[in-house]
Amino acid sequence: xxxxxxxxxxxxxxxxxxxxxxQKYLVKYLGGVQAGFPSPAEDFLADTMSLDERYLxxxxxxxxxxxxxxxxxxxxxxxxxxxxxxxxxxxxxxxxVVSINNSEYTLxxxxxxxxxxIALNTEYSNxxxxxxxxxxxxxxxxxxxxxxxxxxx
Numbered sequence: 677x678x679x680x681x682x683x684x685x686x687x688x689x690x691x692x693x694x695x696x697x698x699q700k701y702l703v704k705y706l707g708g709v710q711a712g713f714p715s716p717a718e719d720f721l722a723d724t725m726s727l728d729e730r731y732l733x734x735x736x737x738x739x740x741x742x743x744x745x746x747x748x749x750x751x752x753x754x755x756x757x758x759x760x761x762x763x764x765x766x767x768x769x770x771x772x773v774v775s776i777n778n779s780e781y782t783l784x785x786x787x788x789x790x791x792x793x794i795a796l797n798t799e800y801s802n803x804x805x806x807x808x809x810x811x812x813x814x815x816x817x818x819x820x821x822x823x824x825x826x827x828x829x
Contacts, residue, residue: 738759743755743758747783749796752796758821760819776793
């Protein structure tokens with residue numbers, strides 16, 4: 677019998693639990709944002725959406741992680757939140773949170789053609805070739821990125 681120890685979150689990622697309890701908050705939005713002059717008719721076009729319904733609709737297969745390193749910079753920055761879906765099959769060039777051979781979870785770009793996990797930041801040399809004998813655990817595929825703008829004083 678072979679026991680497999682679950683990978684841990686280390687210095688690269690922080691796991692944020694998804695709580696299904698509580699009240700839903702709806703936000704109003706006015707379609708898209710224009711770079712020119714807005715249309716006066718847009719004042720009358722309001723719709724609502726629930727961010728939790730949009731991004732957390734499948735709580736049983738959704739994870740939220742906080743980025744804590746620069747290995748995927750500039751696409752991902754320290755403090756970004758990534759919403760992962762474990763029910764998605766990783767496709768070529770998807771970004772995944774993965775553990776290889778019981779290592780800590782890491783965020784990498786999946787190169788299906790070369791069977792590799794790639795760090796986007798060229799200053800990091802932690803790209804990994806996936807061999808046939810490797811044990812690969814994919815926590816999820818990145819579905820959305822949330823980046824907070826710097827706070828004003």
